[in-house]
Amino acid sequence: MKRSFGEHVFDAINxxxxxxxxxxxxxxxxxxxxxxxxxxxxxxxxxxxxxxxEGFQLDAYKHVFSNKKIYSxxxxxxxxxxxxxxxxxxxxSFAAYGLSxxxxxxxxxxxxxxTFTMFFGGGMIPTFLLIQNLGMVDSRWAMIIPxxxxxxxxxxxxxxxxxxxxxLIESAKLDGANDFRILFRIVLPLSKSILxxxxxxYAVDHWNDYVTPMLYLRSQELYPIQIVMxxxxxxxxTESMGAGADTGFAIGENIKYATIIISTLxxxxxxxxxQRFFVQGALIGAVKQ
Amino acid sequence: xxxxxxxxxxxxxxxxxxxxxxxxxxLRNKYVYIMLIPVILYYVIFSYAPMYxxxxxxxxxxxxxxxxMEGKWIGFDNFTMFFESYYFWRIIKNTLILSLYSIVxxxxxxxxxxxxxxxxxxxxxxSTVQTFSYMPHFISVVVVVGMLKTFSALDGxxxxxxxxxxxLQPIMFLAEKDMFRPLYILSNIWQGAGWASIIFLAALxxxxxxxxxxxxxxxxxxxxxxxxxxxxxxMPTIVVMLILRLGxxxxxxxxxxxxxxxxxxxxxxxxISTFVYRSGILEGNYTYSTAVGLLNGMINFSLLxxxxxxxxxxxxxxxx
Numbered sequence: 001m002k003r004s005f006g007e008h009v010f011d012a013i014n015x016x017x018x019x020x021x022x023x024x025x026x027x028x029x030x031x032x033x034x035x036x037x038x039x040x041x042x043x044x045x046x047x048x049x050x051x052x053x054e055g056f057q058l059d060a061y062k063h064v065f066s067n068k069k070i071y072s073x074x075x076x077x078x079x080x081x082x083x084x085x086x087x088x089x090x091x092x093s094f095a096a097y098g099l100s101x102x103x104x105x106x107x108x109x110x111x112x113x114x115t116f117t118m119f120f121g122g123g124m125i126p127t128f129l130l131i132q133n134l135g136m137v138d139s140r141w142a143m144i145i146p147x148x149x150x151x152x153x154x155x156x157x158x159x160x161x162x163x164x165x166x167x168l169i170e171s172a173k174l175d176g177a178n179d180f181r182i183l184f185r186i187v188l189p190l191s192k193s194i195l196x197x198x199x200x201x202y203a204v205d206h207w208n209d210y211v212t213p214m215l216y217l218r219s220q221e222l223y224p225i226q227i228v229m230x231x232x233x234x235x236x237x238t239e240s241m242g243a244g245a246d247t248g249f250a251i252g253e254n255i256k257y258a259t260i261i262i263s264t265l266x267x268x269x270x271x272x273x274x275q276r277f278f279v280q281g282a283l284i285g286a287v288k289q
Numbered sequence: 290x291x292x293x294x295x296x297x298x299x300x301x302x303x304x305x306x307x308x309x310x311x312x313x314x315x316l317r318n319k320y321v322y323i324m325l326i327p328v329i330l331y332y333v334i335f336s337y338a339p340m341y342x343x344x345x346x347x348x349x350x351x352x353x354x355x356x357x358m359e360g361k362w363i364g365f366d367n368f369t370m371f372f373e374s375y376y377f378w379r380i381i382k383n384t385l386i387l388s389l390y391s392i393v394x395x396x397x398x399x400x401x402x403x404x405x406x407x408x409x410x411x412x413x414x415x416s417t418v419q420t421f422s423y424m425p426h427f428i429s430v431v432v433v434v435g436m437l438k439t440f441s442a443l444d445g446x447x448x449x450x451x452x453x454x455x456x457l458q459p460i461m462f463l464a465e466k467d468m469f470r471p472l473y474i475l476s477n478i479w480q481g482a483g484w485a486s487i488i489f490l491a492a493l494x495x496x497x498x499x500x501x502x503x504x505x506x507x508x509x510x511x512x513x514x515x516x517x518x519x520x521x522x523x524m525p526t527i528v529v530m531l532i533l534r535l536g537x538x539x540x541x542x543x544x545x546x547x548x549x550x551x552x553x554x555x556x557x558x559x560x561i562s563t564f565v566y567r568s569g570i571l572e573g574n575y576t577y578s579t580a581v582g583l584l585n586g587m588i589n590f591s592l593l594x595x596x597x598x599x600x601x602x603x604x605x606x607x608x609x
Contacts, residue, residue, distance in 0.1 A: 010511045014408050018418045021402065025421045025483065028436055031447060035439075044444045047453055095328040098321045105314035110325070114332055120590045122339020123582035124562070125569040130339055133353065146335050149328065179320035208429035211544045215570065226431045233435030234548055256439050260432050267427045272420060279423075282487045 029264075036060055036257035043253060060254035064262055072221060073228035080224055081206040084144045088202040089195070091148045096157035097183045102166075118151045124215075131216055142216035143209070143224070150205070153198055156284050160194040161187055197281040200274060207267065225263055232259050346580035367580035376564060384560040387546075388538045390474050396534060398482040400527060403489035404519065408511065422483025433476055434548040438463060464551050469558045473549060477542075488530070489523055496522035529600050536596025539588050561585045 031050045035043055039055025046054045064070055099107055099114075121127075127146070136142040164187050172182050188195060210226040217223060233256055271278075315322060345351050346367055348360040371377055402422065409415040425433075440447040441462035449459035462468045500518045509517065543562040550558035561581065569578030 004510075006510055010408070011410070014405055015414070017405055018409065018414070021405070021483075022418055022421045024479065025425055028440075028479070029424075032436060032439075047445060047450045049447070049450065091327060091331065094324040098325040098328065101318065101321055104318055104321060105311065110329070113337075117332060117336040119593055120340070120586055121336060122342050123579065123586055124565055125575055125579045125582055126339040126342025126345065127335070128570060129342060129345075129351065129353070129575065130335070134334075148331050148335075179318070179324060183324070204427060208427075208431075210429065210431050210548075226429055229429075229431050229435060230548065233431065234438055253439065253442065253445075256435065260435060260439075264428055264432055268424065271424065271427055275420060275423065279487055282484070283491055 029268075032257050032260050036254055036261050038254065040251045040254050057254070060251055060258040061262070063251070063255050064258045069220070069223070069228050069231075070225070070259070070262070073223055073225035076222060077207060077224040077226070079140070080143045080209070081203050083140075084147070084206045085199060085202045087144050087148050088150070088153075089199060092150070092154050092157055092198065093183060093188060093195075095149055095154050096161045097179070097187055100158045100161040100164075102162075114151060114154070128215060137216050138218040138222065140222060143206075143212055147205075147212065150202070153201060156281070157191075157194060157198055159284070160191050164190050193277070193280070194284075197277050197284070200277055201281055204267070229259060229263055232256060343579060343583050345576045346583045348576050351575040367577050368584065370577065371581050371584070376559070379556070380559050380561050380564045383557060384539060384541055386557075387470060387473065387541055387560060390470055391477065392531075392534055392538075394474050395478050395481070396531065398478045399485035400489050400523075402482055403486040403493060403523075404515065406486065406490060407493045407519065408515075419483070422486070424483070425480040426484035428480065430542075430545045431548060433480055434545060437472055437476060437549065463549065464553045466554045466557045469549065469554045473545070473558075477545075489526060492523040492526035493519065528603055532596045532600045532603070536593040537589070539585060539592060 034050040034053040037056055037058065037060075038046075038050070038053045039057055040060075042054040048054060095114075098104065099111060101107070122130075131137055131142055131146060136145065168186060169182055172186055177185070208226065209224070210230065213222075213224050213227050214230075217227070342357065344357050345360070347362055347364060348357070349363045349366075350360070351357075352360065406415055406418060409418070441449070443449060443459045443461065446459075446462075448462050452459060460468075462472060496519065500522075501514055504514050504518060539561070541560045541562060543560075543566070546558060546560055547563050547566065550563060562585070565578045565582045565585075568574045568581070
């Protein structure tokens with residue numbers, strides 16, 4: 001079909017606006033990257049928009065990599081992500097399998113009590129005091145156990161488990177399989193894609209978690225990368241920047257930019273490949289709402 | 290009828306048979322219940338125990354050794370103290386204003402983006418824009434606030450470079466109370482609009498293509514189609530999302546605000562949750578801050594019930 005002049009104008013304006021959206025989404029990251037490799041003195045004086053780097057150095061990255069806190073932060077985060085997500089998936093699968101069994105006595109009551117917690121809770125202070133009384137303050141457990149189940153994700157998983165044919169489960173039972181076997185051998189293998197979605201969601205949540213460690217962790221050797229970054233980027237303690245006597249003041253800004261790049265790179269690098277899983281999850285969540 | 294009279298006549302026997310029934314059920318699904326034990330424990334300990342802890346709100350002080358039952362009850366004194374305090378109006382006002390600005394400026398952004406994307410003919414261009422606009426969603430809030438902070442640097446920070454273009458003096462953006470709300474809302478839009486557009490794109494893909502064909506026959510251009518088919522088509526989704534958003538009007542993004550706020554901006558940036566954090570965790574006024582948190586939780590819960598009621602009326606869509 002032939003397009004009119006008006007249609008062409010419409011398309012052109014639309015394309016320009018969307019190109020602008022790309023530019024706005026990308027620009028801050030580009031700015032941060034170019035700043036991180038720029039010459040420190042030029043960076044402070046140039047007053048430029050950093051579409052290209054001003055000068056060149058990689059010292060900032062050397063500083064970041066030689067910063068022990070960033071290493072330990074990274075390792076801690078890795079531990080919290082792996083252990084935390086493992087516990088999350090196990091607990092959420094248990095909950096989702098159990099409560100997707102329609103013939104379960106007490107199912108409705110349990111569902112009501114669980115759903116209620118999405119809308120009302122004890123809040124920050126009673127929860128904090130509870131964790132304190134449980135002796136979890138300043139321990140790795142605080143990063144893993146208190147958030148073991150995200151109720152919203154549980155509901156998504158339960159909906160997905162409900163679509164596994166009951167006849168399949170019944171016949172497995174007749175063959176003498178118990179529910180653990182059914183969950184791990186039949187239901188989970190049939191729900192691989194939802195499992196992948198849940199894994200990614202939980203993992204990103206752990207990676208980005210900042211409030212839990214801020215509230216419950218006290219010792220530096222337990223700090224995840226987000227807290228280390230807060231100290232470098234926001235609290236701006238030069239000590240945590242690793243900027244000793246040998247580092248000039250000027251490179252401090254470069255170090256901040258390099259820290260942002262290094263902490264954000266892992267997610268940004270894998271994101272394009274797993275984007276569809278995330279979108280799938282967002283859509284299931286939306287349908288649920 | 291017959292069953293009912295039987296029930297009334299022989300209560301003792303019914304009781305045992307009910308217990309027997311439960312026992313039979315528990316045995317029949319014993320592995321499922323074993324699976325659910327950690328789940329139930331989790332919710333009892335981490336969701337319901339803190340709710341019991343809310344009783345603290347009616348006590349004078351909290352003692353970890355004595356526990357709640359031994360404490361001194363003071364009725365609603367903590368609440369009265371909060372209503373009469375200097376901070377009451379400030380944090381209520383800040384919470385509401387921040388929420389309302391977020392709705393006015395932030396809510397339409399993903400809808401507009403979804404509408405723009407919907408008009409793209411080339412598939413590869415559409416998915417490219419989507420990939421890039423979703424990206425900021427995965428950046429942690431610490432990094433976003435860290436970027437805001439570095440962009441506000443007096444020397445060579447991006448924001449002050451822009452000010453320089455207009456011959457304005459550099460300012461400390463994060464220490465200016467008038468800058469807090471714009472920075473908070475604009476950075477939220479930057480980070481969230483792309484991701485939030487997914488749900489509207491899904492709604493858009495649900496519109497019947499025949500409607501567009503028919504309107505083309507009637508000579509409607511793209512603009513007319515947008516106004517008369519596309520927008521009405523996603524209106525139910527927009528309404529539901531808006532109602533839900535209004536139901537969360539007393540909520541605010543605790544972690545982002547806490548990271549962004551500096552003492553000079555408290556006048557605009559201090560909200561209920563940051564106040565609870567400061568007064569409870571940092572200053573140790575446990576019972577008082579629990580009362581403030583409980584009040585906020587109750588308001589939130591009522592607003593959500595109201596929002597859900599309205600959404601069921603308007604759209605026959607309910608949250609639960």
